[in-house]
Amino acid sequence: MAAAHPSPxxxxxxxxxPSRRDQILTEAARLFARHGFHGVSIADLGAAVxxxxxxxxxxxxxxxxxxxxxxxxxxxxxxxGGRERVGHGDPRAALxxxxxxxxxxxxxxxxLIVVQxxxxxxxxxxxxxxxxxxxxxxxxxxxxxxxxxxxxxxPAEARTVAHGVFGLLNSTPYAPxxxxxxxxxxxxxxxxxxxxxxxxxxxxxx
Numbered sequence: 001m002a003a004a005h006p007s008p009x010x011x012x013x014x015x016x017x018p019s020r021r022d023q024i025l026t027e028a029a030r031l032f033a034r035h036g037f038h039g040v041s042i043a044d045l046g047a048a049v050x051x052x053x054x055x056x057x058x059x060x061x062x063x064x065x066x067x068x069x070x071x072x073x074x075x076x077x078x079x080x081g082g083r084e085r086v087g088h089g090d091p092r093a094a095l096x097x098x099x100x101x102x103x104x105x106x107x108x109x110x111x112l113i114v115v116q117x118x119x120x121x122x123x124x125x126x127x128x129x130x131x132x133x134x135x136x137x138x139x140x141x142x143x144x145x146x147x148x149x150x151x152x153x154x155p156a157e158a159r160t161v162a163h164g165v166f167g168l169l170n171s172t173p174y175a176p177x178x179x180x181x182x183x184x185x186x187x188x189x190x191x192x193x194x195x196x197x198x199x200x201x202x203x204x205x206x
Contacts, residue, residue, distance in 0.1 A: 020049065020051075020059065021059045024045060024049055024056060024059055024060070024066065025066070025069065025070060025073075027045060027048035027049050028040070028045055028066050028067070028070060029070055029109075029111040029112055030048075030111055031044060031045065031048060032067065032070075032111070032114075032115045032119060033110075033111035033112075033114040033115050033173070036118060036119065037063065037067060037115075037118075037119040037122045038122075040063070041053070042054070042056055042057075042062075042063065045063075045066075064122070064123065064124055064127075067115070067119060067122060067123060068123055068124065068127035070112065070115060071112075071115065071116055071119075071120065071123065071127070071131050072127060072130055072131055072134070074105075074109070074112045074116070075130075075131050075134035075135055075138070076134060078102075078105065078134075078138050079134050079137055079138045079141075081101050081105075082098060082101065082138050082141040082142075083141065085097035085098050085101055086098065086141050086144070086145050091145055091148035091149045092149050094145050094148075095142075095145050095146060095149055095198075095201060096198065098142055098145060099165075099169075099194055099197045099198055099201070100194065102166070102169050102197075103169055103190055103193050103194050103197070104190075106169045106170055106172040106193070107172055107189060107190055107193070110172050110173035111173070113170045113172065113173050114173050116131075117170075139159065139162055139163070139166075142158075142162040142165070143155060143158040143159050143162055146158045146161060146162065146201060146204060149201075150204050150205045152205055153204045153205060157204065158204065161200065161201060161204045164200060165197050165200050165201060168193070168196055168197055168200065169193055172189075172193070175189070
């Protein structure tokens with residue numbers, strides 16, 4: 001991956017040189033997504049960033065702490081970005097902004113989607129509760145915004161719709177694509193995801 005620590009979803013990529021800690025987080029996301037949390041050793045992580053395995057302990061006390069930082073960080077960034085997008089403008093524009101924001105995340109950081117879905121259970125209890133709390137709050141941003149656009153939709157139904165849209169957008173890591181065509185097809189993929197998500201949200205009143 002070219003980026004170091006994942007850039008804010010929907011925002012500009014970071015331009016400063018990545019720190020060693022950022023490099024470790026980036027490689028951890030890649031390796032955990034490819035091999036699973038239990039399939040990656042400290043030695044594997046060290047080799048990926050060019051240091052000895054034990055040297056990683058200067059940055060993280062263990063794999064669990066590294067996984068916790070990855071998943072708490074992306075949960076916080078999604079929530080912060082979501083709040084920015086619903087804090088101004090009319091509800092329909094805010095809903096479209098949420099879609100664009102999440103599409104940008106899903107297409108740029110698919111490894112984190114895989115890690116979240118597969119390895120959340122490997123977090124320590126407190127970290128897992130933190131991630132779940134942040135995720136629920138993010139969902140409620142979507143629910144509240146959707147109900148501002150469609151006031152007749154009940155909260156439970158709005159949550160069902162929101163989770164359905166997340167399922168659509170978070171399927172990105174599993175969509176078949178040729179590596180050589182990835183860059184060429186990126187814009188088309190984003191457009192399709194955006195169109196489908198907006199159509200699903202607009203169908204909520206039915």
